[in-house]
Amino acid sequence: MADAEGLVLENQDALSGDIASTYKKKAIDGVAPQADALAVFDRDGYVVLKGLLDPDRLRRVVAATRACLGPTGRNSFEGFRTQRAYALLAKSRDLDILAAHPQILGFLKARLHSEPLLSAFLAINIRPGEDQQIPHYDDGFYNAPRPGPVQGLSVIWALDPFSIENGATRVWPGSHLWPNGREPGDADASIQAVMEAGDAIVFNGALWHAGGANTTTDQFRLAVTAQYCAPWLRTQENMSLSVPPKTVATLADPLPSLLGYQIHPPFMGHVNGMHPRRLLEEKA
Numbered sequence: 001m002a003d004a005e006g007l008v009l010e011n012q013d014a015l016s017g018d019i020a021s022t023y024k025k026k027a028i029d030g031v032a033p034q035a036d037a038l039a040v041f042d043r044d045g046y047v048v049l050k051g052l053l054d055p056d057r058l059r060r061v062v063a064a065t066r067a068c069l070g071p072t073g074r075n076s077f078e079g080f081r082t083q084r085a086y087a088l089l090a091k092s093r094d095l096d097i098l099a100a101h102p103q104i105l106g107f108l109k110a111r112l113h114s115e116p117l118l119s120a121f122l123a124i125n126i127r128p129g130e131d132q133q134i135p136h137y138d139d140g141f142y143n144a145p146r147p148g149p150v151q152g153l154s155v156i157w158a159l160d161p162f163s164i165e166n167g168a169t170r171v172w173p174g175s176h177l178w179p180n181g182r183e184p185g186d187a188d189a190s191i192q193a194v195m196e197a198g199d200a201i202v203f204n205g206a207l208w209h210a211g212g213a214n215t216t217t218d219q220f221r222l223a224v225t226a227q228y229c230a231p232w233l234r235t236q237e238n239m240s241l242s243v244p245p246k247t248v249a250t251l252a253d254p255l256p257s258l259l260g261y262q263i264h265p266p267f268m269g270h271v272n273g274m275h276p277r278r279l280l281e282e283k284a
């Protein structure tokens with residue numbers, strides 16, 4: 001590819017580097033995770049990070065999330081008694097923090113990629129009487145050999161306290177290392193991620209998990225999940241079409257990059273031979 005004003009490729013060596021001229025590759029900036037948190041993540045496939053949102057922030061996030069909720073799910077995966085709301089970055093600025101929290105960015109950089117993509121960003125409100133979700137792992141779409149390199153990293157933000165009774169996420173510790181074809185069975189130990197509102201569970205996209213059953217008659221379990229993937233993979237939600245460019249033009253870094261306004265060097269993700277960020281210049 002050669003374009004005097006865009007992505008310039010002068011010789012074969014350039015294929016291994018960043019050939020963008022105006023918008024150079026920019027790693028996300030986050031808070032580096034504690035070594036013990038990384039060790040737990042590597043061993044068990046997940047770690048719970050506590051108290052990431054101050055009370056005022058939490059109040060605003062909860063209000064914004066509730067305002068996005070609509071009808072209950074259309075299948076057993078979404079949950080017939082669970083409300084889901086997708087494309088959250090098109091709907092509220094109060095939720096930006098959940099997609100780009102510094103502690104989460106640090107984790108992404110340490111364990112996924114320095115320029116990840118946001119694959120999915122949705123609210124999940126498990127209501128009384130909901131059954132446990134089908135166990136699954138979020139990287140299942142990629143049909144890759146297991147175990148393998150980290151391809152995705154998922155976060156579930158507790159916006160209500162998560163309890164055993166109201167449907168705290170169930171995880172199978174260590175299952176990120178299971179081979180292809182192995183699924184959770186009765187003999188496999190699982191735990192539920194009991195959390196306070198404002199905590200988040202961060203897990204490897206290869207970890208088997210499921211939304212828990214809500215056995216209460218009167219409690220909701222509100223969450224937002226942010227799922228990320230390596231920049232060469234397809235995202236679950238088509239973010240380019242979910243969030244209008246005029247909205248993306250207003251977002252703080254690294255949200256445009258997380259939404260796909262980035263180049264994976266040398267030129268994956270270009271638009272008509274140009275860096276996608278140029279589209280935002282026209283909208284700003």
Ligand SMILES: O=C(O)CCC(=O)C(=O)O
Binds near residue numbers: 156211212
């Ligand atoms: O709600 C939960 O706890 C888990 C949801 C989930 O894993 C999903 O829908 O992909």
